[in-house]
Amino acid sequence: MSPTTLTVVPDIEPAAASPAPLGDAAVAESATSAESAENERAPHPAGGAELEVPPNATAAYMDPRELVIAENVRTGFDVAEHPKQADSIREFGVGAPVLAEREPDGSVHVLDGQVRVLIAQAVGLTRVPVWITDAPTDVDAKQRRIDRTMTQINLNERRIPLTQADYTAGVALMLDLGASPTRVAKGLQQTKRAEVRKLAAVGRSATGRELADAGQYSLDQLAVIADYDNLGDTDAVEKLTTTSRYNFSYTAKAIAADRDETRRRLHASLPYAAYGFGILTDEPGPDDAYLPATELTRADGEPVTDDDVYADPARWLVWVDLEENAELVDTATGALVDPDTVDWDTQHNPDTEPGDGLRRADGLAWRDRWIPAYYLPADQLDTTGLQRPVPPAADPHEALAAAERAAAVRKEARLARRRVRELNKRGVAAAERREEFLSKYVQRSKPPVQAAHFVAEYLARNLAPGALQLVTKLLGIGWSTEELVKVIGAASTNRAWVLALGMVLANREVTLDKSLWRTRSETAARYLHLLADIAAPDDDFALVDVEQAAAGDIDFHDIPIDK
Incomplete structure (x- = not known):
């Protein structure tokens, strides 16, 4: 494709409605051309033409404070608003040379690079690279300003940012x-x-x-x-x-869990591979070209045993399946432990002694177990001397139907195992995603509008019987959780918070009795002091002597009992 060369075509005005004499038209055209030439300069030649090398062009390092910031199309620049650029220049200096012109009086005026110079001045650099050309002396001031503005706009607008x-x-x-x-x-x-x-x-x-x-x-x-x-x-x-943006984290965690299980499965398969078995990376289905050893018999009609399989491992393939929490082990020794030999009542009760002949539950942990399943390629069945069992039945059609039903049961069992395995992995991924969300959410400074009713209803459904009785009595409603939940549902947000606080206070109140004065505790003190703090002047409430003693404000021995 050949380059396209752009040329300047003079703007030709249409003829006026009343034709002028030829001489007058020539004078008018001459005047128009002169005025246009005064404010228009030919652009740089296009195509492959070489640009003229400016005379006396020099490259130098100069103190940025010696450079003159002349008129610039970019106005109002504030160094303080660009800390990253300032840090970069402070660390590495100015890399791209500043374009400048040397005026007849010897001063150097910045044409392009105002920002770099201003930042360099602000951060205390003592030198910046400058490309200097002589200012044109054959162009009037107005045209120079046009050229300067045109150059600055083009240089700034045509910069291509890094992708x-x-x-x-x-x-x-x-x-x-x-x-x-x-x-x-x-x-x-x-x-x-x-x-x-x-x-x-x-x-x-x-x-x-x-x-x-x-x-x-x-x-x-x-x-x-x-x-x-x-x-x-x-x-x-x-x-x-x-996947959608909202499900990305969940999908990523589910994939990570799946890949982790695959790695662990392959690791568990290594001993079988070393023994000579082929390794399956996916569990065969009933329609696959693999026959499970559990569905084969020897020529004498006896089931295939592990000894039969291990006698010729090269014929067989292994699929190892994960059984979660299948083994109980001693965390100190790694030895397997029979769950029936453990007194599970000691699990969270260090003071409880185990029963006769039983051991404590401390130091034990459940561990996953990989269970091998052996498969024979169906096309090798005839060469092994093994056979598929034939169900006893008088009717051949019934025998076939029984075999199909058994295959369907095995297929459903396989699907059920896979469903549990896959959905459990997704459940773990979902839990991790919820924790991530909650860890971010609890950093907020304002609760959502649903918080008051959710907290209040949660408290209502988890109140101890004594606290529930007290709260419903205070509210004058029937003594039932559902009645309390109805009141909460009809409440405004602020009212729901009051009800939530009321239930927390009721939980504390029912722990106090008439002898509260003799049992001093931090919990009781915080509760009683809160009551005193939230009481308004018209509530006519303040802590009395026995409450002050329970709160630790006074010694109950100092309470006068003759009054």
Whole structure:
């Protein structure tokens, strides 16, 4: 494709309605051209033409305080509003040369780079790189101002910012070349050390870089996607990039749990692989080309045993399945413990002695167990001497139906096991996601509007009988939880908070009796002092002597009993 050359075409005005004499028209055109030429300068030549090298152009390092900030299209710049740029120049100096013009009197006026110069002055730099050309002397002041403004706008507007993809790729390159995360974080300044490795992971991933430029995901989310992409786990990448933003954390945790289980399963399979068995990475279904050993018999009709399987391991494949909390072990020795030999009443009661012949529950833990299942490729059945059992039945059709029913039962059992396993993993992921949400939520300074009613109803449904009786008595309603919940549901937000406080106070009140004066406790003191503090002047309430004694304000021995 050949380059396109742009040329300047003079603006031709249409003829006036009343034609003028040719001589007058020529004079008018000459005047118009002169006025236009006075305020228009030809642009730089386009295409491949070389630009004229300015005479006496020099590159120098100058003290920024010696540079003159001339008229600039950018006005109102405040260094204090750009701390990151100031930190960068303070740390690394000015890298891009300032463009400036030398006036006839020798002063150097900044054409481009005002911001760099002002920041350099503010942070105390003593030198900045400057590219200096002589100011034109054959152009009037008005035209110079036009040229200056045109240049400044073009230089600022045509700068292409670094994309997020390029930024992350650069971080990855620096780490790959041996730079430490600390050094990269310090050098980039706007990046925290903890984020450097995440940025590098994104930078190494083609998918991560593409998504970074799209701006749809946070850095943490991009790092998760990139980690799987860098591992070649396309299934995980697809799940993460197709889930909604609100479910991203949940999906990520579910995938992580699944991959963790896969790693543990493969680790548990290693001894079987070393023995010569093939290893299955997915549990075979009833329609797969694998026959479980439990469904095969020998030629004599006896079931296949482990000895039969281990006699020729190369013929068999193993699938190890996880049984959660299947074994009880001694955490100190790792030895298996029979649950029937443990006195479970001692589990949370250190003062309780175990029964005769039983051991304490301390120092014990439940552990998952991997259970092997052996499968034979169906196409090898004829070469092994094994066979599928034939159910006894007088009717061959009934025998076939019985076999199909048994297969359906096995299929349903397999599906049920898988459902429990998969949903349990999702349950763990959901719990972790809730904890993340709650950890952020409890940092807020204002409760949600639902808080008052939720807290009050929770307290109502968990009141001890004595406290429930007291609260309903104080409110003048029927003595039942449901009656109390109805009152809470009809209350305003502020009223619901009052009811919640009332139930907490009732819980404390029912622990006090007529002898409260002789039992001093911090709990009672806080409760009684709160009552005194929240009482309004028209409530006509203050702590009396026995309450003061219970609160620790006075000694009950000092209470006069003859009054």
